[in-house]
Amino acid sequence: MEKMFINGKWLHSVNRETRDITNPANGEVITNVADGSEEDVKLAINAARSAFDKGEWTETSARSRADLLYKVADKLTNRVEEFAKLETLNNGKPYREAEYDIQDAINQLQYFAGLATKPKGQTFDVPEDMQSMVVREPVGVVGQIIPWNYPLVMAVQKIAPAIAAGCTIVIKPAEHTPLTLIKLFEIFDESGFPPGVVNLVLGPGATVGAELVRNPKVDKVAFTGGTETGIRIMKSAAETIKKVGLELGGKSPNIVFADADFETAVDHALYAIFSNQGQVCSAGSRLLLEKSIYDKFVPELVRRAQKIKVGPGLMEGTEMGPLISENHMNRVLNYIDIGKNEGATLLCGGYKLEDEELSRGYFIAPTIFTDTTPEMRIVQEEIFGPVLVIQTFETEEEAITLANGTKYGLAGAVFTADGSKALRVIRKLRAGITWINTYHNTYNEAPWSGYKQSGIGRELGTYGFEEYLETKQINISIRPKPSHWFGNETS
Structure with missing residues (x-):
């Protein structure tokens, strides 16, 4: 049974409850883990508070913090295959995607280790015998x-x-997928972090997550997930005026003009929506096609979607794996029914795969709808699965209007051979992450998050680092003397 890590120790939950963790490819139980409660997260918060306020961490130099992160990166580098297999087993994604994720995590550890010694302060020339400066401190x-x-x-x-x-x-992982983070905390344990600096609590969002958000001893909450949950977190955090970072949902447009390279645009349209089973906040779930290429583009898109090899993530050749859980699979299937009832035309997919080797898992065939209109729920709402909706346009202005026509603003792309047109359109997209003639390529050096109801704050890059720093003004009198503000007499 996998435990939680609190104040430098591996602990069972206070209530001794456990949770089964299943393989989404076949529904079988992989292991069970401690299922925490409010009492457990309070213990972890108290440990983190003590470590920050008065533990040895307060005296740890930036160079030492960087060394710890480099040490974790080195240890993870030696275990990429182990972590990737475990990620695939627990999450379901194809092994090649899981392996890429682990490599990306290593890169992030190294990147932020390099930034640890780089916070910049400022000094100011002021019109008195004073020195004014700004320093940066942890949140x-x-x-x-x-x-x-x-x-x-x-x-x-x-x-x-x-x-x-x-x-x-x-930190609290999702209830379904804690296994690789538990393994990472084994590396933290081996690497010499002082007690209380890094704490792992397992359990439901409704109890463990809620306490993490509302507890007054927590200074900042960082959340990635659905917009509705983000709204609840923001309301709760307001009670204690916490800093909040929210990376939320999306319904991102992928705009293809008639002059785009055909093969490139088709290839990326598939990748934009069907990678990670469409369970990606920045997925290109709305394909906006210039009407003149619809009759050529859509048949090829459907032909290739039907050839995607769906199967268990650890099976050789798998290109798309299962959805995360039976409940989520049923949610996606419900949206497919909604699309049909709204009058959209189903071109392919739209059903659970029932092949003998897939029947016990949570597999949905790659799904494409056309004949959609802006007010349809399948166009407006985040489905978070392998479901693509196609819209058409005739002018740049119409494409931009359609692209910006949802409450979300996370990502978007433009495919065209006209560089000026690409920049005109991309500059008018109300989205935080954008691409021209590609999709999904992102880098740890660049900021990540969205506009509108897709989030607040930024992650990654120097922007993401800044989110964990406070700015303090310090004013020093060079020639200390009485102010005489209230006169010169003393009594």
């Missing part, structure tokens, strides 16, 4: 809540900058 105790679609890499992209900045953390 404090940070609560971090991780989604199930990228269990390890999204944990690391929160952990690494927080540690580099000098914060202490309490």
Whole structure:
């Protein structure tokens, strides 16, 4: 049974409850883990608070913090295959994607280790015998809540900058996918972090996550997940005026003009929606096609979608794996029914795969709808599965209007051979992450998050590092003397 890591120790939950963790490819139980409660997260928060306020972490130099992150990166580098297999087993994604995620996590650890010694202060020339300056300090105790679609890499992209900045953390993985983060904490345990600096609490969002958000001893909450949950977190955090970082949902447009390279645009349209089973906040789930290429583009898109090899993530040749759980699979299937009832035309997919080797898992065939209109729910709402909706346009202005026509603003792409047109359109997209003639390529050096209801704050890059730092003004009198503000007499 896998335990939690609190104040430098591996602990069972206070209530001794456990949770089964299953393989989404076949529904079988992999292991069971401690299922925490409010009492457990309070213990972890108290440990993190003590470590930040008065433990040895307060005296740890930026160079030492960097060395710890490099040590973790080195240890993880030696275990890539082990972690990738475990990620695939727990999450279901194809092994090649899991392996990429682990490598990306290593890169993040190294990148933020390099930033640990780089916070910049300022000094100011002021019109008195004073020296005024700004220094950067860690935010404090940070609560971090991780989604199930990228269990390890999204944990690391929160952990690494927080540690580099000098914060202490309490992190909660998604209930379905804690296994690689538990393994990572074994590496933290081996690497010499002082007690209370890194804490792992397992359990439901409704109890463990809620306490992490509302507890007044937590200075900042970083969350990745659905917009509705993000709204609840923001309301709860307001009670204690916490800093909040929210990376939320998306319904991202992928705009293809008639002059785009055909093969490139088709290839990326598939990759944009069907990688990671469509369980990606930035997925290109809305394909906006210039009407003149519809009759050529759509048949090829459907032909290739039907050839995607769906299967268990550890099976050789698998290109798309199962959805995370039976409940989520049923949610996606319900959206497919909604699309049919709304009058959209189903071109392919739309059903659970029932082949003998897949019947016990949570597999949905790659699904494409056309004849959609902007007000349809399948166009407006995040489905978070392998479901693509196609819209058409005739002018740049119409494409931009359609692209910006949802409450979300996470990502978007433009495919065209006209560089000026690409920049005109991309500049008008209300989205935080954009691409021209490609999709999904992102880098740890660049910021990640969205506009509108897709989030607040930024992760990754120097922008993500800044989210874990406070700015303090310090004013020093060069020639100390009485102010005489209230006169010269003394009594």
